[in-house]
Amino acid sequence: MTMSKPLVGIVTGSDSDLPIMKQATDMLDRFGLPYEIIISSAHRAPDKTSEYARTAVDRGLAVIIAAAGVAAHLPGVIAACTPLPVIGVPIKSGALSGVDALYSIVQMPAGIPVATMAINGAKNAAILAAQIIGATDPALRQKVIQYKDELARAVEDKARRLQE
Numbered sequence: 001m002t003m004s005k006p007l008v009g010i011v012t013g014s015d016s017d018l019p020i021m022k023q024a025t026d027m028l029d030r031f032g033l034p035y036e037i038i039i040s041s042a043h044r045a046p047d048k049t050s051e052y053a054r055t056a057v058d059r060g061l062a063v064i065i066a067a068a069g070v071a072a073h074l075p076g077v078i079a080a081c082t083p084l085p086v087i088g089v090p091i092k093s094g095a096l097s098g099v100d101a102l103y104s105i106v107q108m109p110a111g112i113p114v115a116t117m118a119i120n121g122a123k124n125a126a127i128l129a130a131q132i133i134g135a136t137d138p139a140l141r142q143k144v145i146q147y148k149d150e151l152a153r154a155v156e157d158k159a160r161r162l163q164e
């Protein structure tokens with residue numbers, strides 16, 4: 001799927017990752033952040049993956065979210081091929097239930113960082129993308145502030161209900 005002038009690129013290693021990544025696209029929709037989604041794979045489609053990362057800046061992307069399960073080298077390979085910030089989402093799948101993906105993504109060599117989310121942490125990936133872009137976009141930053149205010153109010157409401 002492609003929207004006009006996407007700022008966030010979402011890459012998943014397989015179509016089986018898409019249900020989890022809907023949590024990310026829901027949050028990006030909420031922030032009004034345009035995004036694009038492609039399915040690629042560091043192992044099954046290495047040329048497509050590196051080409052996507054290499055052309056990301058010229059196509060106007062600001063942040064890339066990369067999600068993969070098992071031997072999840074996708075975020076790291078993308079980070080190696082672009083100066084853009086890359087957020088990695090380990091997907092819960094396979095015999096090790098995502099721990100393998102988490103370790104694959106978080107243990108990057110010095111010099112090639114990937115901001116690693118929790119296993120299935122797609123929602124936080126979108127929020128972090130909004131925070132990164134919002135650092136230089138006051139209107140977007142305001143939406144992040146509003147979201148955080150809502151979280152705080154929800155906690156206060158629950159605490160109040162417990163005391164009633």
Ligand code: RP5
Pocket residue numbers: 012013014015016017041067068069070091093
């Ligand atoms: C990874 O292997 C994908 O990111 C997915 O999480 C996992 C399983 O892929 P499929 O076998 O469902 O295509 O590359």
